[in-house]
Amino acid sequence: MNIDSYIVKESKDKVTTKPHVLPIYASSSFVFDNIEDSIDVFKGDKDAHKYSRYGNPTIDAVADKIAHMAVYGSDLEAFGLMTSSGMSAISIALTSFLKTGDQVLSQGNLYGGTTELLNKIISRSGVETIFTNLQDLNQVEDILKSNPKIKICYFETPANPTMACVDIEAITQLCRQYGVLSIADNTFCTPYLQQPLLLGTDIVIHSTTKYLNGHGNSIAGMIICKNPEHQKSLWTTLKLVGSTCNAWDAWLTNQGLKTLSLRMDRHSSNALALAKFLEQHGRVKQVNYNGLTSHPDHLIACKQMKDFGGMMSFEIDGSVQDGIDFMNKLEFCTLAPTLGDVDTLILHPASSSHLNVAKEIRERNGITDGLVRISVGIESIEDIINDIGAALDK
Ligand SMILES: Cc1ncc(COP(=O)(O)O)c(C=O)c1O
Numbered sequence: 001m002n003i004d005s006y007i008v009k010e011s012k013d014k015v016t017t018k019p020h021v022l023p024i025y026a027s028s029s030f031v032f033d034n035i036e037d038s039i040d041v042f043k044g045d046k047d048a049h050k051y052s053r054y055g056n057p058t059i060d061a062v063a064d065k066i067a068h069m070a071v072y073g074s075d076l077e078a079f080g081l082m083t084s085s086g087m088s089a090i091s092i093a094l095t096s097f098l099k100t101g102d103q104v105l106s107q108g109n110l111y112g113g114t115t116e117l118l119n120k121i122i123s124r125s126g127v128e129t130i131f132t133n134l135q136d137l138n139q140v141e142d143i144l145k146s147n148p149k150i151k152i153c154y155f156e157t158p159a160n161p162t163m164a165c166v167d168i169e170a171i172t173q174l175c176r177q178y179g180v181l182s183i184a185d186n187t188f189c190t191p192y193l194q195q196p197l198l199l200g201t202d203i204v205i206h207s208t209t210k211y212l213n214g215h216g217n218s219i220a221g222m223i224i225c226k227n228p229e230h231q232k233s234l235w236t237t238l239k240l241v242g243s244t245c246n247a248w249d250a251w252l253t254n255q256g257l258k259t260l261s262l263r264m265d266r267h268s269s270n271a272l273a274l275a276k277f278l279e280q281h282g283r284v285k286q287v288n289y290n291g292l293t294s295h296p297d298h299l300i301a302c303k304q305m306k307d308f309g310g311m312m313s314f315e316i317d318g319s320v321q322d323g324i325d326f327m328n329k330l331e332f333c334t335l336a337p338t339l340g341d342v343d344t345l346i347l348h349p350a351s352s353s354h355l356n357v358a359k360e361i362r363e364r365n366g367i368t369d370g371l372v373r374i375s376v377g378i379e380s381i382e383d384i385i386n387d388i389g390a391a392l393d394k
Pocket residue numbers: 085086087088111113156185187188206207208209210219220221338
């Protein structure tokens with residue numbers, strides 16, 4: 001017997017109590033008791049872990065938990081798969097159901113990575129994406145009626161930078177009527193604030209990197225569906241593409257999940273207070289926050305969101321340089337190109353994420369010179385308002 005197998009056998013005999021915290025299974029594969037056991041597992045007669053690319057107790061525990069949250073409060077059953085990133089969740093969800101010649105219907109104001117994925121990668125397989133305003137339901141119906149090749153309607157709500165909302169119930173009803181699969185990116189809300197599966201959506205994806213983790217220390221994604229046939233297709237694609245999550249990132253996500261409701265309540269109350277402060281500030285031209293009654297989609301948000309979350313944007317009345325000057329004056333808030341963390345994170349798209357995008361193109365998508373995106377954190381609201389207020393006043 002070599003030393004490694006001695007250690008395993010020793011520790012196996014000594015484990016007598018259940019751990020309080022989910023253990024991290026840092027193991028690429030799992031052991032069969034004997035060859036008959038292996039035959040049962042490979043034939044599918046016995047449900048067991050084989051190889052971590054196919055699933056692992058840590059990853060599966062977290063995937064199950066998030067899937068339960070997605071349908072919490074209903075009788076529905078949901079299936080969850082954890083992926084290596086939000087982008088990997090989106091690519092697996094799309095490629096599991098598309099073939100050459102199919103079309104996708106989506107919106108122009110998606111997360112930039114998703115737009116690029118559709119235009120640069122998915123398009124290579126001969127799949128065209130029609131981008132339209134998904135808020136215009138008559139137009140959506142006309143497009144669905146005249147394009148029978150549309151197989152997926154992919155949407156994100158609320159969406160950057162204006163927090164525009166898609167009416168989930170109305171759009172998924174149209175999708176059902178025309179036999180189109182609906183997929184929603186629920187990253188900004190998390191299942192705590194919005195449950196698209198309960199409103200008729202077939203598949204939901206998340207970048208768990210954001211609010212579900214909440215602490216900015218892991219990159220991972222989730223795909224959740226209700227139909228076991230969809231789950232089979234998704235799992236086959238995921239295991240063969242190999243973009244499964246790893247146990248460590250799943251574990252970090254699980255740590256974040258434990259405080260999700262507390263964090264989302266605080267993100268929401270802080271964001272509403274900041275939005276109200278900004279709305280009355282003389283240098284601010286416009287505030288985009290779903291919780292303000294002045295937001296054009298406030299009523300849609302009230303219909304489908306439990307609260308309005310931590311994402312908002314506002315427009316400084318001025319030039320790109322005014323935006324840069326504001327950012328440089330911040331002392332408490334963090335300048336970072338992510339969102340959903342406990343810390344307040346601020347981005348000035350015109351001088352960062354959209355620096356290389358032509359002004360006319362970015363403005364068409366609502367990204368003006370002075371637009372600032374804020375992922376409002378859970379710190380003391382006085383600290384956040386004092387910092388932003390001082391940077392605007394200096
Ligand atoms: C709404 C949304 N969806 C998906 C993603 C992609 O997630 P990830 O960075 O985990 O791949 C992001 C990333 O910012 C996002 O904001």
